[in-house]
Amino acid sequence: MSPRLRHLTTLEHLPRETIERLLDRAMAMRDACAHGTRKIDLLTGRTVLNLFFEPSTRTRTSFELAARRLGADVVNFDIGFSSANKGEELYDTLHTLEAMHLDAIIVRHKASGTPDELVRHAMSGVSVINAGDGNRAHPTQGLLDALTIRQHRPDFENLAVTICGDVKHSRVARSDVHALSALGVRDIRLCGPASLMPDAGEFAQCRFVEDFSQAIEGADAVIMLRLQKERMAQTELPDEAAYFRQYGLDSARLARARKGCLVMHPGPINRGIEIASEVADGAQSRILEQVGNGVFVRMAVLGELLAR
Numbered sequence: 362m363s364p365r366l367r368h369l370t371t372l373e374h375l376p377r378e379t380i381e382r383l384l385d386r387a388m389a390m391r392d393a394c395a396h397g398t399r400k401i402d403l404l405t406g407r408t409v410l411n412l413f414f415e416p417s418t419r420t421r422t423s424f425e426l427a428a429r430r431l432g433a434d435v436v437n438f439d440i441g442f443s444s445a446n447k448g449e450e451l452y453d454t455l456h457t458l459e460a461m462h463l464d465a466i467i468v469r470h471k472a473s474g475t476p477d478e479l480v481r482h483a484m485s486g487v488s489v490i491n492a493g494d495g496n497r498a499h500p501t502q503g504l505l506d507a508l509t510i511r512q513h514r515p516d517f518e519n520l521a522v523t524i525c526g527d528v529k530h531s532r533v534a535r536s537d538v539h540a541l542s543a544l545g546v547r548d549i550r551l552c553g554p555a556s557l558m559p560d561a562g563e564f565a566q567c568r569f570v571e572d573f574s575q576a577i578e579g580a581d582a583v584i585m586l587r588l589q590k591e592r593m594a595q596t597e598l599p600d601e602a603a604y605f606r607q608y609g610l611d612s613a614r615l616a617r618a619r620k621g622c623l624v625m626h627p628g629p630i631n632r633g634i635e636i637a638s639e640v641a642d643g644a645q646s647r648i649l650e651q652v653g654n655g656v657f658v659r660m661a662v663l664g665e666l667l668a669r
């Protein structure tokens with residue numbers, strides 16, 4: 362059996378077995394909650410800190426719900442748009458908070474690599490969970506996306522998955538690729554304007570297709586991404602109307618995918634920019650299922666890291 366995780370900063374290089382164990386645990390959490398249980402006494406007496414240096418709706422709330430459902434105490438520490446540079450200030454914050462005897466720190470930060478720095482500096486016994494760092498990783502999103510796909514299409518080896526939009530700045534795309542390739546998906550297509558594509562070397566296991574109509578042809582799942590303007594240089598900003606014409610998902614484009622193709626988006630969605638309302642709210646949309654799965658996946662991760 363693959364060893365139990367102490368921290369979760371990325372899915373990169375995690376063995377398939379570990380990812381499957383987390384998804385199985387998430388299903389078990391879902392089943393427990395489906396039978397009316399709102400409290401599972403797995404983490405009673407444990408304290409979890411939400412340390413968010415970037416805004417968040419879904420991720421922060423679902424981590425909080427997940428921790429509470431497992432009986433843990435939760436402290437929220439929102440720093441919003443603080444432009445404080447990392448370095449000393451971050452570690453001061455860390456040690457101040459640690460002095461309050463925490464068991465886990467859930468961190469979101471605009472600088473890639475912050476969670477790993479916290480792992481290096483955190484007191485022993487404190488687990489670090491990455492809730493999104495720069496464009497690098499968003500492991501619980503990768504897990505919840507894999508879980509959402511698995512619930513409908515468990516035959517990962519035969520799937521074609523299209524990830525479309527601002528891949529270059531997307532930590533979600535990176536964690537999705539890590540999760541899906543570990544689980545056996547061989548046909549992953551990355552699509553978007555050339556200026557918003559990452560270096561091919563980083564995604565050697567994926568196919569780059571610039572034309573969206575081609576990229577979505579026969580796809581079993583399509584994951585749409587937001588234009589992450591906060592991480593773009595001025596020159597990278599596309600014209601939104603032109604962007605929607607080329608890379609927006611509407612029903613005509615969706616018709617090119619395989620029948621029943623799963624429509625996914627990590628949120629927040631921008632209607633009329635990367636996705637049309639008819640599709641976001643349509644029968645094939647799995648967007649709210651993703652949100653629901655986010656709670657179960659985060660319960661699974663907290664349980665893996667913190668249960669005694």
Ligand code: NCD
Pocket residue numbers: 419420493499502532533586587589627628629
């Ligand atoms: C994503 C993020 O913050 O990386 N959102 C999320 O966690 N659900 C994607 C995004 O912001 O576009």
